[in-house]
Amino acid sequence: MASRCLYHATADELAALIAAGGLLAELRRGYDELIGGKLNPQEVGSWRNSIPAVVGLLLEAGLGEVQVLIELKTPISDVRMDMVLIGSVPGTGQMSLVVVENKQWQWAAPGPAPELVVLSRSPNARPHSHPIRQVWDYRQVLVDYIPLVRQSAKVYCIVNMHNATSENLAAIKPTAVGLEYDTSSVRMFCSDHRDHFKNALRAVLSPDMAADHAQEFLEAPVLPTESLMALVSESVCERSVFPLLDEQRDAYEYVRAAVNASKRGAPKEAILIVGGPGTGKSVIAVELLGVLNRHGIRAVHAAGSKSFTLTLRDNVERVNRRAARSFSYFNSYTHATPHDIDVLICDEAHRLRETSDRRRHFDDPRQGKPQVQELIEAAAVPVFLLDEHQLVRRGEVGSVRLIHDVATDMGVKVQQIDLRHRFRCGGCPEYVTWVEQLLGLGWEHGPQRWRPLETFELYVARTPADMEDFLRAKQGEGRTARMAAGFCWPWSDPQGDGTLVEDVQIGDWRRPWNSRAEREKNGVPPSSLWATHPAGFGQIGCIYTAQGFEYDYAGVIFGEDLVWRGDGWQARRQANKDSQVNGAPRFGELVRNTYRVLATRGMSGAVLFSNDPETNHMFERLGIPLVSGRGSRGWR
Structure with a gap:
């Protein structure tokens, strides 16, 4: 490039x-x-x-x-x-x-x-x-x-x-x-x-x-960017390593200024950093965590994703076991002393829950204290980073309006900073826009014809084997790649020896979901490390193990919970196996958000494949080039 x-x-x-x-x-x-x-x-x-x-x-x-x-x-x-x-x-x-x-x-x-x-x-x-x-x-x-x-x-x-x-x-x-x-x-x-x-x-x-x-x-050649997880331990424990440009720098410096103002007794302020996939929200989060703690300010990172938090801990723990304690969950602050923490950095805040009570059913009318209120109370400077289009699960309520409303009710001012620029997907806002138009998310126009980009590769595969061959070749070139799918197949527990059941079956092609286990066994990585462990390739990830992560090339398998018919999308509850989603009132929106997240994990390229032939043909009609492979003439 x-x-x-x-x-x-x-x-x-x-x-x-x-x-x-x-x-x-x-x-x-x-x-x-x-x-x-x-x-x-x-x-x-x-x-x-x-x-x-x-x-x-x-x-x-x-x-x-x-x-x-x-x-x-x-x-x-x-x-x-x-x-x-x-x-x-x-x-x-x-x-x-x-x-x-x-x-x-x-x-x-x-x-x-x-x-x-x-x-x-x-x-x-x-x-x-x-x-x-x-x-x-x-x-x-x-x-x-x-x-x-x-x-x-x-x-x-x-x-x-x-x-x-x-x-x-x-x-x-x-x-x-x-x-x-x-x-x-x-x-x-x-x-x-x-x-x-x-x-x-x-x-x-x-x-x-x-x-x-x-x-x-x-x-002159340009060096490829390294992933967040590849450098997170250095950023948190040693020095600033990620470049911050324009609004990223604005947000970073504003948080630091707010911390200094808080120390001088200024009125409390919540900071809201909003941006789509690849705008660098998590980069800002880890850079802030590192620089604040190195300056003696007690800063803690919180998230709602077990996979994301455990992977961050795992990477940092290899360098500094004490620093790894800086990673927590949103529901860890139910009984926190107000202002016990100087700065609470709430990453992926779209995954906030209504309350931190795990026992409360979604439809239970009883209300505990809102989780966002607990987080605001816990820190002198609460920081929220979110993307409203990444709401993918029933019960997730994080939004710009929610944070503004709760903070206002608490008498806390909110400073919002919007991130415009893309650092993932080859730095191509055109690709992210194309995906959002494809899925009918936030744009007036529907699917648009694909126009090749110099800095990002997009392909469609006629078989999952073609997709896997392409991604394996990229792995052989020293790049990182993963396949992820919509939750449209059953998901078995690992067998006694750690072997995974090949639940994802498409024709004669069969692969397992990533492991449900919490520990590595016989070389099979735990669910939380699927996106970063070398042995994760060959297993199929889902939204819960892919969200928040990035790799060079993303393979995305569309299941039959979202299919193209005539001139529009149809969301099919009966095809979805995720009990957290298929009973949700906004099922169609959650499913489209899921595929948006999966399709924007790649930093250099993506390959799409739909298990539904009509949908896959629609991808081809949009002008997406085919990957070549052993099954390119079709598996049906």
């Missing part, structure tokens, strides 16, 4: 394009090819106003042959950098990159921490990352994930505040807010700093070899 941008030209060529009035048309064309979907008018405004300002300065500085990459996609996500200038370090010929972050701001004030600023005088204004922190994060992603950059280039950062004077931004100067940064690599310029801006560009950029360096950079 190489780097991509919306448009690439020299500063001279861009100046000519701007003069001819063609810049916006070229950028729209690049956007449609690389990103697709609706274009934000604010983004267009930035293109119209900011890009000419930087191009003009390059020409005035005598740098017309410098290469300019507009809207460069970051290596690990769908976040895009406004501009990257490429040339040589003057006098050396070494590759020089300048990451430019353009801001339309006319005014800004300090936020609750040096790393945060606010753009409104309202007391409820949502803080944003300081632009110097933001552009530095972009630099680090280039250095960390493109070996060529780390080994061969100098990377500099500029924040272009061309709409604001230095007087209007004096309050957020790094020296004024106490922001620590590398002054030799990062600079911020306002509208009255044009000469300083030009001098800074001349100091780090020469047009020598610019075209060669740009081609080399765009063709």
Whole structure:
């Protein structure tokens, strides 16, 4: 995988394009090819106003042959950098990159921490990352994930505040807010700093070899991202390891600021971080857990999934047994002393239950204290991370509205931060959108024709054997892969020797569900470790063992509880074997949410197969390419 941008030209060529009035048309064309979907008018405004300002300065500085990459996609996500200038370090010929972050701001004030600023005088204004922190994060992603950059280039950062004077931004100067940064690599310029801006560009950029360096950079291989579980112990026990970009950084810094404010006696506040699959909610959670505990702040991670919690514990326990105690469950705080914990990080908060009373039946009219109230009371700073479209089980009630309502009733303010950018699924929001449209979740349009993407592979298999062969080949290449299915087959307990019964039967193809056991036996991993244990491949996972996890390639078997008939989906209770779901009032929604979760576990690709021929044919009609395999002519 190489780097991509919306448009690439020299500063001279861009100046000519701007003069001819063609810049916006070229950028729209690049956007449609690389990103697709609706274009934000604010983004267009930035293109119209900011890009000419930087191009003009390059020409005035005598740098017309410098290469300019507009809207460069970051290596690990769908976040895009406004501009990257490429040339040589003057006098050396070494590759020089300048990451430019353009801001339309006319005014800004300090936020609750040096790393945060606010753009409104309202007391409820949502803080944003300081632009110097933001552009530095972009630099680090280039250095960390493109070996060529780390080994061969100098990377500099500029924040272009061309709409604001230095007087209007004096309050957020790094020296004024106490922001620590590398002054030799990062600079911020306002509208009255044009000469300083030009001098800074001349100091780090020469047009020598610019075209060669740009081609080399765009063709340079990008390292694949590692999964959360592969690095969680290092993140929790040793140091920050995951990159945080844009709203991820906003959320992370806001929580840290809220902790400091709480220590000073500020009113209690709950923080709600909302995002879809792959937006990095769990990454934020473990990064916060690590940094807070390393600074002597008692932070605890809580979740509603046994598999997710036990896997986190297992990975961290190998490095630090004491740190592994930081992972708990939502129902662990029924009798907690209020504010006994500094920070309670509630991950996967869509899995919250109405109450923590396990004995209470779903339809029992008796009400205990709401579980979300227990969690808010237990910590000085409660943090909730959730995705409302991951409600997959009867009795799960976690939602944005629930948390707002309960907190408001308790007199607790809620700060909500929405995550927009994708870090899973190849950093492709297009794929997640396509899945949601396919399943009729939150979009006006139904299933759309599949358009191949450079950073994410999608296939349809005509047999489960074809799917398994493809995924096994990926395993052989050193990638991780798993198959998961809708809960449409019976699920037997392991036999006495640990052997698993091959319950999932499709034609003459048979495989077992993942083990129900809680301990490894004869090489068969327990249910909680199916997604991460090397022996998990070959067993079929379900929503309860797959939710919250990620692997490189996801195989998804659609059972007959969701089939396509005519021009729409039909949800069939009789085909579903999950007693927690098939009796639920919103059965159809829960089943579609289940397949959304399963289909978005893959970081690099996915393979779909439906046990229902008509549904599988619908996948093919959408233009999804077939995987080749021994059974590609069909098993029926």
